[in-house]
Amino acid sequence: MMPDVKCSVANCTYWAEGNNCAAKSIMIEIDKHANADLNSEFAEDFEGHQDQATSVRNTCCHTFKAKK
Numbered sequence: 001m002m003p004d005v006k007c008s009v010a011n012c013t014y015w016a017e018g019n020n021c022a023a024k025s026i027m028i029e030i031d032k033h034a035n036a037d038l039n040s041e042f043a044e045d046f047e048g049h050q051d052q053a054t055s056v057r058n059t060c061c062h063t064f065k066a067k068k
Helices: 041-048
Strands: 028-030 059-061
Touching: none
Parallel strands: none
Antiparallel strands: 028 059
């Protein structure tokens, strides 16, 4: 069972009432990789790589998809 994920980014496709994230899966990355092209071939290795963040401020959500 997936835990509750809170999100205040209301212009995201996955934003749900009560500031909840309704995405099936969540991908979070450290800020230094925030602009990485995770749709390219090398991104298939995402499951195998690990990074360490020094604080919550060093992370970002790659699950975001703007509402149309």
